[in-house]
Amino acid sequence: xxxxxxxxxxxxxxxxxxxxxxxxxxxxxxxxxxxxxxxxxxxxxxxxxxxxxxxxxxxxxxxxxxxxxxxxxxxxxxxxxxxxxxxxxxxxxxxxxxxxxxxxxxxxxxxxxxxxxxxxxxxxxxxxxxxxxxxxxxxxxxxxxxxxxxxxxxxxxxxxxxxxxxxxxxxxxxxxxxxxxxxxxxxxxxxxxxxxxxxxxxxxxxxxxxxxxxxxxxxxxxxxxxxxxxxxxxxxxxxxxxxxxxxxxxxxxxxxxxxxxxxxxxxxxxxxxxxxxxxxxxxxxxxxxxxxxxxxxxxxxxx
Numbered sequence: 258x259x260x261x262x263x264x265x266x267x268x269x270x271x272x273x274x275x276x277x278x279x280x281x282x283x284x285x286x287x288x289x290x291x292x293x294x295x296x297x298x299x300x301x302x303x304x305x306x307x308x309x310x311x312x313x314x315x316x317x318x319x320x321x322x323x324x325x326x327x328x329x330x331x332x333x334x335x336x337x338x339x340x341x342x343x344x345x346x347x348x349x350x351x352x353x354x355x356x357x358x359x360x361x362x363x364x365x366x367x368x369x370x371x372x373x374x375x376x377x378x379x380x381x382x383x384x385x386x387x388x389x390x391x392x393x394x395x396x397x398x399x400x401x402x403x404x405x406x407x408x409x410x411x412x413x414x415x416x417x418x419x420x421x422x423x424x425x426x427x428x429x430x431x432x433x434x435x436x437x438x439x440x441x442x443x444x445x446x447x448x449x450x451x452x453x454x455x456x457x458x459x460x461x462x463x464x465x466x467x468x469x470x471x472x473x474x475x476x477x478x479x480x481x482x483x484x485x486x487x488x489x490x491x492x493x494x495x496x497x498x499x500x501x502x503x504x505x506x507x508x509x510x511x512x513x514x515x516x517x518x519x520x521x522x523x524x525x526x527x528x529x530x531x532x533x534x535x536x537x538x539x540x541x542x543x544x545x546x547x548x549x550x551x552x553x554x555x556x557x558x559x560x
Contacts (some may be wrong), residue, residue, distance in 0.1 A: 313395035315545040316423060317375075322538025323416040326531040327387060328396075331367040333524075334360050349399055359397055366390050380424035384417045406455045409532055415454025416539025422448040423542050452492070452548060455539045456483035458503075475506045492548035496540045503540075507533045 311318075334341055338360070347358040366386050373383035389411050395401040425444040459479040480504060484494035511533065513526035 259356050261402050312545070313539055316377075319538045319541035319545060320374050320377070320423070321418060322398045322541060323413075323420055323535050324374045324387070326528075326535040327367040327390065327539070328532040329527070331364045331371075334364045339497060345397065349397065353395070359393075363390055374420055376475075377424065379536065380420060385420045387417055388414060409536075410540070411454050412456070412458040412536045415451045415457070416455065416535050416542070418451030419542040419546070420538045422451055423546060426552060433524050448546065448548075451539065452489070452543060453487055455536060455543070456486055458533070458536050459483045475502055478502050486543070486548070489548035493544050496543045500537055501542070503533055503537050507537075 341360055342356050344354055345351045345359065351359065363392045367390055370383040370386035370390070373379050374387070391414060395406070395410065400406040402451070416504055421460075422444050459476060479499060482495040482502075486492050486499070507530055511526045511530035513523050514521040516526065
């Protein structure tokens with residue numbers, strides 16, 4: 258730049274005869290958007306530095322958190338076997354015998370598929386099995402028309418899709434050419450779908466009936482960060498914010514361990530706690546993998 262100024266004359270880069278700023282100064286002056294990008298980049302670099310020791314463990318942490326709600330549900334069925342049978346028979350009017358089969362199949366599927374997800378073995382079949390559990394439980398317990406339940410399960414499904422995408426990232430496809438490109442495209446679409454579904458939890462917060470300070474705070478911060486996750490703008494940074502906000506909210510609001518065993522809301526708080534942990538797991542995988550090709554962050558690298 259100094260060379261250009263020297264060869265082009267004194268007025269270029271200093272001031273015009275009318276006292277206005279030179280063209281070079283005007284160009285070099287960063288815009289507010291550039292300043293924001295510069296600051297957010299510094300924050301991202303700082304977060305990367307802090308997260309460096311955790312990075313090798315993020316996939317394992319994310320996968321475990323995603324399936325923890327299924328492990329807790331399997332344990333719940335086992336410890337509340339009689340109550341579950343009575344509810345399905347008397348309130349859902351499912352014939353006796355089919356109730357037993359329903360609970361046994363769900364419990365085995367959740368345990369086996371969760372272990373496979375944690376072990377990174379046969380992830381496609383494990384995710385398919387857990388998706389089947391989500392659907393069959395929604396139908397069996399009659400919760401498919403409950404808006405909050407439906408939206409939260411969409412977020413859990415988003416976490417499962419992130420597991421699927423993560424398993425495809427780790428595969429090494431030897432054949433070059435079209436099959437590899439097809440696999441890459443499939444991963445891209447699944448990763449985008451998982452990213453979008455993860456944020457439905459916050460839509461559930463907005464439509465929830467009871468409001469508190471923490472719920473309002475989580476909803477406002479969460480919705481802004483969720484939009485950034487969906488469009489893929491500073492997606493890793495936004496996912497980190499969501500992980501922190503959700504974790505704090507979960508501990509402060511869904512603190513089921515402080516409630517008495519006979520407290521009427523203990524089971525609901527426990528269920529919410531582990532479901533939110535699963536969604537946090539999906540966000541952890543998003544932090545590890547990045548937003549994928551369908552994102553503003555990725556397009557900036559191209560243009």
